[in-house]
Amino acid sequence: MFADRFCRLARDVRGTSAIEFALCLPMFLMLVFGIIQFGWTQHTFSSIRYAMQQASRALVIDPNTTQATLQSLVNARLSKATNATVTVTLTKTTTANGLIATLQGSYTATVGVPTLAAISIPYNVTVTTPLRTGP
Numbered sequence: 545m546f547a548d549r550f551c552r553l554a555r556d557v558r559g560t561s562a563i564e565f566a567l568c569l570p571m572f573l574m575l576v577f578g579i580i581q582f583g584w585t586q587h588t589f590s591s592i593r594y595a596m597q598q599a600s601r602a603l604v605i606d607p608n609t610t611q612a613t614l615q616s617l618v619n620a621r622l623s624k625a626t627n628a629t630v631t632v633t634l635t636k637t638t639t640a641n642g643l644i645a646t647l648q649g650s651y652t653a654t655v656g657v658p659t660l661a662a663i664s665i666p667y668n669v670t671v672t673t674p675l676r677t678g679p
Contacts, residue, residue, distance in 0.1 A: 578657040595621035600671040607675040643675040
């Protein structure tokens with residue numbers, strides 16, 4: 545059955561199939577490349593969250609870790625998976641329960657789909673962790 549249709553299509557000389565293909569291919573390619581771009585963006589966001597959680601764990605181990613060290617730790621983790629550069633901010637707050645550290649990371653992804661304008665998507669991650677105050 546498939547072979548019969550293929551043979552009929554191959555013998556068709558009117559050109560309607562070629563015109564339909566030429567009209568549909570650009571839209572199909574835009575859809576495919578758009579899905580790939582958004583998928584890669586979601587992968588990048590997931591990698592950023594993981595890197596921020598790893599930096600938070602490093603901060604729990606050594607509460608004296610500086611913001612610059614955490615920034616380089618996050619960007620080093622991301623260099624293996626993506627070319628994203630995240631801005632990391634460290635805030636330490638003293639509460640009744642002890643010392644709380646808040647790591648905030650911000651990143652703006654640019655999604656480009658062929659023949660469409662680029663879309664900027666801001667992404668912010670906040671990781672909060674308790675810190676020990678004694679030895």
